[in-house]
Structure formats: structure tokens, C-alpha cells
Amino acid sequence: MLRARVVVHVAFEDAGAFGPVLEERGYVPETLQAGVDDLGDPLAPDLLLVLGGPIGVNEEEDYPFLREELGLIRKRLEARRPTLGVCLGAQLMAASLGARVHPGPAKEIGWSRLALTDEGRASCLAPLENTAVLHWHGDTFDLPEGARLLASTDICTHQAFDLGGFALGLQFHPEARGGLIERWLIGHTCELRAAGIDIPGLRADSARLGPALEAVAPDVLRRWLDGLPGREE
Template identity: 55%
Template sequence: MNREVLAVRHVYFEDLGSFERVLGERGRLVRYLDIGFARLHALNPVSASLMVILGGPINACDDARYPTLGPLAALIEKRIAAGLPTLGICLGAQLIARVLGARVYAAPQAEIGWSPLTLTDAGRASPARHLDGEATSMLHWHGDTFDLPQGATRLASTSVCENQAFAWGKHVLALQCHPEVRADRFEPWLIGHAAEIAHAGVDINALRADTARLGPRLEEQASRMFGEWLDAVDAPAHS
């Protein structure tokens, strides 16, 4: 089995977080591809066993100002078309929605901070059940949202954002929220997103305290979710 995981990273501190530990425990080898440095046109999107597209503070459709978005979307499209496991987080989820033909646009308000997810029936029947609001709170950090792509299954919502998580087939999972965050590595988020925090009027000390209090439980539940999803996408198809 191919053990390589390709993680597409837009800003250094929004990495795989707790998911990287799950991958390490399974002997999976992570290779980060840092946007802005990588030669996207030379990348083979189907060579890794898993591709994860991570978050970042740009709009998924702003190709005019961020010319890396078009080539990255093309890679994601090829990956999904090949039926290979693909996971998107925040901006990554928005890019997956874009590739699947859905509209990505500014949300009515920025959603930054901790609040629980409300799962759909499909979500409760999937690995996302570990992220249910009765089991853990969730970190949110986005100003954009998206329509549910045609053929996708909504898994979770919040009062601010109807499409917090969706599955497309067996091999694609998109998470608008941030289950991967690690409480012990959260301070760079507060530094790197200082302007966004101030613009949204978020109390930075309260956000730091909430993360210290709620983060460890989320790490446990998110690790369960991610591990179970990996089991499902790695399972051989039945003939």
C-alpha cells in the first residue's frame, strides 16, 4: 500500500495538527506541499494515498489575486475524478466545493470561536458522529461559506453556517470547521490572524482560554473521527 500523504499547506501554522499524530500511528508518511513555494504544475495529484488540503485566509475563488488557486483546483479535480481519498479543511473544503461546482461566497458573518456542531442523520451514521455537539465543541474560523455541491451529503451544520461538513461519495470529506486544531499549538493562530481577530471583534483572551479548555476533548474526538474515516477509505471495495 502507498503510505504517502500529501498535505497542501497555505500558512505554516494551519497544519495537520492532531491528524498528523493519527497518521504517524498508522505508519503513514506526511509530505507538506507549501503553497507559494511549490511548483503546482509539476505535481502528480494521484501519486499519494491521501491528499489533505488545509486552511488559509483567502477566498477559494479569488484567482485574480492568488494565481495558485486555479492550478490547485485543477489538481483537486483530477484527484477526485480518480476516486482517491481527499480531505479538505476550511479553505480546503471550500476548494472542494468549488471543484464540485458549488458556489463559494462570503458568509453573513465571520464565524471565529468555539461552538458545537449539529449533525444530520447522515452525519450521525458516519465517522463525523464523533464530532457531534454532545461529544465535543468545535473550533470555527472562516468568513466564507459554500452551497452544498450536487450529489454531496451534508453531515453537519451550525446556526451560522449550514454546510459545516459534507461527504461526496466514499472518498471525499470536506470540513469547513477545524477539528484538527491542537490546543498546545494554538498561539501561532492568534499571532498570524491578529488582524482578522481584531476586525471580527473577537476577544483574543477568551478565545485562548476556550481553546485551552475545549481543545483537548476535541483532539480526542477528532482523532477518533479521522481514524475511522481512514479505515473506511482504505478498505478494499467489495466485488
């Protein structure tokens, strides 16, 4: 039995389209709420999945639990244990690896395609090459030392990185389900209005583009899990 620890920061940013793949690949997922639950032994689970949220990596004074979370991720990465971070999760991974996390040039909220690097095209992200993905962030990160850049957008150069095959950081949201976007629109309404986002337009884009992402996102996770060190066939 394989154990997957899933760390969420807000309830509606969950494993989404990735959840069924974890079970398909033999993982028993355990969902923990950052800031509320004890995140436990960083090395115990076979897989750590750290998801997104509206707070920033550098807000430790206001959210002291971030120190514990960063420490947990750091220990896990030092041990080269399989770790996947999405949005805030990727930023926490980058910070744990010593990279700077800072405001990006602009808020990136909405649907657009990634520009995959050559290494990205040869990676688990290959299924996303011609598919729009959901972006929802204001901060970005410098590329951690030793990491490979897999994808970019015009607004955000560092959209995805791989470290040693055991760690994958994704600034975008491949796990998002367009049919459940209303949860995001409600939960992030203050951010959306402050950023001047066209909410009906984002809802319509999610209905139009979400199904294509949901069709290929599971294969991204399958490829990454199947390619983990020691798991190659």
C-alpha cells in the first residue's frame, strides 16, 4: 500500500483531477489542512502533494504555520522523496530549495497555453503542449539551483520545474476542474475584483476550456508517477 499525503490550504483547491489517478496507481490519499492539522513526519508518505492557496510564501509573520510547512518540505526534498507542488505548493518547494519567491510582473489569472521547453516536451507535461491550463497567481519564483525549467508563459517565465525526477513544481493548475470553477470564483472573489478580472468571462472560459484540460491532466500525473526514480518499468 502506497501512502499519499495531500496538503490543502483552502478546501476548494483540492487534488481535483489528480485524485482518481492517485487511487488508480495504488495510493491511499490522506488530506491534511495546512495551519490546522499536524502535517506529521515529512518522510513517512510515499508521495507528498502540496496544493495552492491565496496566501504568500513570505507571509510567515501573519501565518506562522508556513515555517513548519517549509521545514517539512525542505526535509523531504533533502531526502529526495517524491514531492509535487501546485501553485503555492510549487512556490513553497522553490523557497525550501533556497530560491527567491517574489511578486510577478502582473497577476496571471485565467486560461492560456504553456510554452514548453525542449525538456518540458520530453517530460510528463508533454500532454499539455496544445491545451490551455488555468493560471491563478500573483507571485512567482526563481528557478531553484539544479532544477530544470519545463514551461513558461509570457507573464511568468518559471511555470514548471523538475528536480532530479523526484520533485515537480507547477505554478499553474493542471488539477483544476472547469465544471467546479464556481467554488474558485466564490472563494477568491476579493482577489478577482481587486485585480479587475472579468468574472463572467472567466466562468465562460472555464466551461469552454476546462473539459480539454480534464481529459489530459490525469496523464500528466500518471507519467510523472510512473517515471519516479525506482518506479520506471
